[in-house]
Amino acid sequence: MRITYLGHSAVMIMHEGFSVLIDPFLSDNPLAPVAASTLDPDLILLTHGHHDHVGDALSIAKRTQAPVVAAPELIALLEAEGLPAGKPLNIGGTVEWQGGRARMVQAVHSSSYGDRYAGEAAGYLIDWGGMRLYHAGDTALFGDMKLFSAIQVDLAMLPIGGVYTMDARDALDAVRWIQPARVMPMHCNTFPQVQADPDRFVFEVNENTGCRGLVLSPGASLELS
Numbered sequence: 001m002r003i004t005y006l007g008h009s010a011v012m013i014m015h016e017g018f019s020v021l022i023d024p025f026l027s028d029n030p031l032a033p034v035a036a037s038t039l040d041p042d043l044i045l046l047t048h049g050h051h052d053h054v055g056d057a058l059s060i061a062k063r064t065q066a067p068v069v070a071a072p073e074l075i076a077l078l079e080a081e082g083l084p085a086g087k088p089l090n091i092g093g094t095v096e097w098q099g100g101r102a103r104m105v106q107a108v109h110s111s112s113y114g115d116r117y118a119g120e121a122a123g124y125l126i127d128w129g130g131m132r133l134y135h136a137g138d139t140a141l142f143g144d145m146k147l148f149s150a151i152q153v154d155l156a157m158l159p160i161g162g163v164y165t166m167d168a169r170d171a172l173d174a175v176r177w178i179q180p181a182r183v184m185p186m187h188c189n190t191f192p193q194v195q196a197d198p199d200r201f202v203f204e205v206n207e208n209t210g211c212r213g214l215v216l217s218p219g220a221s222l223e224l225s
């Protein structure tokens with residue numbers, strides 16, 4: 001399984017010829033490593049309606065016909081703009097594809113699309129190819145992350161930028177609670193409001209927890225097996 005970090009909270013996961021794209025914020029991200037027009041995902045997962053997460057999802061979905069998974073309220077708003085294949089999912093619901101599945105889980109955050117309410121913000125727990133991944137979306141630290149330790153997460157992708165999400169200090173507590181094998185920081189340094197030092201975060205993770213921290217630069221990939 002290959003995980004490619006596309007900057008901010010955008011991640012492409014590829015396994016056995018199938019690709020899942022999460023939160024493809026590219027065209028308006030000055031640090032995006034690829035153009036949205038180069039991506040050909042089989043499935044798109046959106047954590048919530050904010051522009052730095054929905055990003056280019058609509059244009060990619062229109063071009064590729066890839067189904068988009070998101071909160072029902074967000075799907076309805078995207079369908080009004082011509083989304084070809086929406087898969088509404090609410091917290092606790094699961095979407096499946098060949099050999100894999102993603103469960104939408106709680107995030108403590110808001111969600112709007114333009115000036116419209118876009119449902120609940122969420123994260124995803126992904127079970128695919130023997131790997132368990134947690135993409136937290138935008139969230140504050142919340143106590144039920146402690147329950148995720150039972151899942152034995154192989155890779156957690158956590159925001160550390162503060163202001164709109166938890167900061168690096170809270171993300172370190174999230175690592176202690178989730179106890180993933182690996183953690184990748186995200187949602188930092190894309191714009192001035194979300195400044196954080198991912199290398200410092202990873203140092204703290206490696207010094208203080210049993211988890212291995214990994215900084216992926218936008219465009220870098222990680223092989224999991």
Ligand code: NI
Pocket residue numbers: 048050053109110138164
């Ligand atoms: Ni947000």
Ligand code: MN
Pocket residue numbers: 050052053138164187
């Ligand atoms: Mn965000």
